[in-house]
Structures are given as C-alpha cells and as structure tokens.
Amino acid sequence: MNEMTTLRPVIVTGAAGFIGMHVCERLLARGEQVVGIDAITPYYDPALKRARLATLEHxxxxxxxxxxxxxxxAVTRVFDEVSPDRVVHLAAQPGVRASIDDPITSIRANCDGFVTVLEAGRRHGLAHLVYASSSSVYGANRTLPYSTEHSVNHPVSLYAASKKANELMAHTFAHVHKLPVTGLRFFTVYGPWGRPDMAAYLFTRAIFANEPIRIFNKGDMWRDFTYVDDIVEGVIRTLDRPAAPNPAWNAERPENSSSYAPYRVYNIGNNRSVNLMEFVETLEKIIGKPAIRQLLPMQAGDVLETRADISALQRDVGFSPSTSIADGLGRFVEWYRKYHGV
Incomplete structure (x- = not known):
C-alpha cells in the first residue's frame, strides 16, 4: 500500500462518472476505503451511471x-460521518455545448458544488484536495502545446469559465485556510465506461448502427486523446503528493501553476494531438466497417487543437502516459461490444 494511504476514507465526488468510477476502482484496489458521492443527473443516460456504480458497490x-x-x-453530513483526509473532486456538469444551452445548471453544479466541497474540506482539515479542471480553460489561446504558464483569460464557453473559476476559488482557500489543493486540467479522456456524449462513444455507436457520424470542421481538428487508465494513474500519483507552497514563487514574476500558498495546477493529457480523421479511421479498422461521414462546419465554443505540455506532472509525480490510440480504442470497443451486447 502506498505510504500516503491511511485508515481515513477518501471521498470521491462524481463517483458514478466515467473517470470517477475508474479512480474509485484504483483506490479500492490498493486497500483504501472510498466514499462516493454523485447526484446521478440525467445529463446522459443514468442507467450507465448506475451500471458503473454496480461495479463498485460489491x-x-x-x-x-x-x-x-x-x-x-447534505454534503456536510457526509463529511462529518466520514471525516476524510483526502478528496478527489470530479463531479461537474460537463460539456461545452451544454453550458451554452443551460448556463444556470452549469454554474450551479460547477461553482456552487465546488465551493461546498472546499468549505466542507476546510472544516475537516483535509491533507489534500485534488479537483478536476479542464483543457477548455485555454480558450482562445493558440500557443501549443498548452502550458500551465499560459494565460487562460479568454474562455470561449461558460464551461471553460466555470473551470477557471474553480481554480481561482481553490487558490483562495489555499491562501486563506492553507488548504492544500491541486487542479488537474484534463484533456480528452476516453476508454471503457466512457461518456456517451464523447467522440469515441458517439462514433462507435453510429458505426455499429450504420448511422452517420458528425465530424465538425470537416475533420480539420486535433485532440489530445488520453486513455483513462493513464489518466487515473496520474490522478492517484497527484493525490499522494499534497500541494505545498513554492518557496521560489515571486510576486513580481508570478508563476500561474504554483503559489506561496499550498496550490498547484497541472495539465494531465497525452502530449500528442490526434487528427479527428485519424481517430475515425482507427475506429473503422477496429470495428471492421466504414463510418458514414457527415462533414459539418465548426461549432460555437470549440477549438481547433488541444495538446498538453505535461512536463511539470512528469517532473513532480512521474506521470508518463503510455497507451496508444489503437490500443486504447481497441479496449474501448471491446467493452462497448460487451456492455451493449453487440
């Protein structure tokens, strides 16, 4: 068992979510006691969320x-009952387009929900709070790879703005209450039990159903696709290394990713962009049939390319993603066939 594990449970919010389920599994596998929290919202089929939970509840x-x-x-009651020393906060209202269509729900879930976790964690003197930020915070930035030292002052969706707000809120609690907080800017995560509104799931379902797949910007887009097992390894390694003040931090030349307070922000991705058409072609080969391609213009709130500079996370926790897009999609399709009986 890792030296950071204790007898006190770990709370994982968003435990019925895609990444949350996998994080819970990894923590349980190393002997942790895990308390999951989730609202089971209907953003996508709650049956998938309940099926994820069923894999944990035994x-x-x-x-x-x-x-x-x-x-x-309600959150306070759980924290009082559990008395956790660590929290992995993954719960959110996901989706760039959803935040445009329903801004009230996005802000309530992503900002109100987060300050609740911060305050409950502060009251219980957490040793570490790791929370999900997003690559979407880079917004209109076009300098690649995205670095945590880049400006994130020009979000192009309310979802991105809510995630930047999370980072600001976390720093405030680190400053005022000395709460150790680490934000992870997730890039495009895929794999078994993935979200049905994400590319891997959408494209796979459509190919099997002989339905067209919608390819935005006519496929002229790149994403830093990262396999979920690699992501979870990075989350656990980060959890085991509580954020600490940076003694070299200079207020006259401030770094964005650290602070005089116990605060850190990292990118967590694959450090490689995959063209959307390459992604589709890889799925076609694995499934063994061609996709019906519907080429569409760019969507509001989307960006052309994402690619993560993960050097800081490699340096500090030894993060090293290793799953190729072919292997990762192969495992996803294998799970999809089994789950849907295809």
Whole structure:
C-alpha cells in the first residue's frame, strides 16, 4: 500500500462518472476505503451511471451517497460521518455545448458544488484536495502545446469559465485556510465506461448502427486523446503528493501553476494531438466497417487543437502516459461490444 494511504476514507465526488468510477476502482484496489458521492443527473443516460456504480458497490470498502453537491447541509453530513483526509473532486456538469444551452445548471453544479466541497474540506482539515479542471480553460489561446504558464483569460464557453473559476476559488482557500489543493486540467479522456456524449462513444455507436457520424470542421481538428487508465494513474500519483507552497514563487514574476500558498495546477493529457480523421479511421479498422461521414462546419465554443505540455506532472509525480490510440480504442470497443451486447 502506498505510504500516503491511511485508515481515513477518501471521498470521491462524481463517483458514478466515467473517470470517477475508474479512480474509485484504483483506490479500492490498493486497500483504501472510498466514499462516493454523485447526484446521478440525467445529463446522459443514468442507467450507465448506475451500471458503473454496480461495479463498485460489491466491494466492501465502498460506500455511496446520492447527493447534489450544491446542498451544503447534505454534503456536510457526509463529511462529518466520514471525516476524510483526502478528496478527489470530479463531479461537474460537463460539456461545452451544454453550458451554452443551460448556463444556470452549469454554474450551479460547477461553482456552487465546488465551493461546498472546499468549505466542507476546510472544516475537516483535509491533507489534500485534488479537483478536476479542464483543457477548455485555454480558450482562445493558440500557443501549443498548452502550458500551465499560459494565460487562460479568454474562455470561449461558460464551461471553460466555470473551470477557471474553480481554480481561482481553490487558490483562495489555499491562501486563506492553507488548504492544500491541486487542479488537474484534463484533456480528452476516453476508454471503457466512457461518456456517451464523447467522440469515441458517439462514433462507435453510429458505426455499429450504420448511422452517420458528425465530424465538425470537416475533420480539420486535433485532440489530445488520453486513455483513462493513464489518466487515473496520474490522478492517484497527484493525490499522494499534497500541494505545498513554492518557496521560489515571486510576486513580481508570478508563476500561474504554483503559489506561496499550498496550490498547484497541472495539465494531465497525452502530449500528442490526434487528427479527428485519424481517430475515425482507427475506429473503422477496429470495428471492421466504414463510418458514414457527415462533414459539418465548426461549432460555437470549440477549438481547433488541444495538446498538453505535461512536463511539470512528469517532473513532480512521474506521470508518463503510455497507451496508444489503437490500443486504447481497441479496449474501448471491446467493452462497448460487451456492455451493449453487440
């Protein structure tokens, strides 16, 4: 067991989500007690969320609470019962387009929910809070690869703005309450149990159903696709290394990714962009049939390319993603066939 593990449970919010389920599995596998929180919202089919939970609930080390994180009284009750020393906060209202269509829900889930977790964590003196930020914070920035030292002052969706707000809120709690907080800017994560609104799931379902796949900007887009097992390894390694003040931080030449407070922000991705057409062609080969391609213009809120500079996370926790797009998509399609009985 890792030296950071203790008898006190770890709370994982968004435990019924894609990354949350995999993080819970990894923590349980190394002997942790895990308390999952999730609201099971209908952003996508709740049956998939319940199926993820079913894979966890047979484990004696796992407990689950169905809670809306914006309900401070309910969250406080769980924290009082559990008395955690670490939290992995992954719950959110995802989706760039969803935030444009329904801004109120996005802000309530992503900002109200986060400040609830921060305050409950502060009251319990957490040793470390790791939370999900997003590559979307880079917004209109076109300098690649994206670095945590780049400006993130020009978001192009409310989802991105909510994630930048999370980083600002986290720093405030690190400053005022000395709460150790680390934000991870996730890039495009895929793999078994993935979200049905993401490219791997959407494209695979359409190919099997002989339906057209929608390819925006006519395929002239690149994404830093990262396999979920690689991501989870990075999350756990980060959790085991609580954020600490940077003694070299200079207020006259401030770094964006660290602070005089116990605060860190990292990119977590694959450090390689894959063209959307290459992604589709790889799926076609794995499935063994061609996709019906519907080429569409660029969507509002989208960006042309994402690629993560992960050097800081490599340096500090030894993060080293290793899964190729062919291997990762192969495992995803294998899971998809089994889950859907294809």
């Amino acid at each position: 484990h004696p080390g796992f407990k689950f609470h169905k809670i809306d994180l914006a309900d401070f009284a």
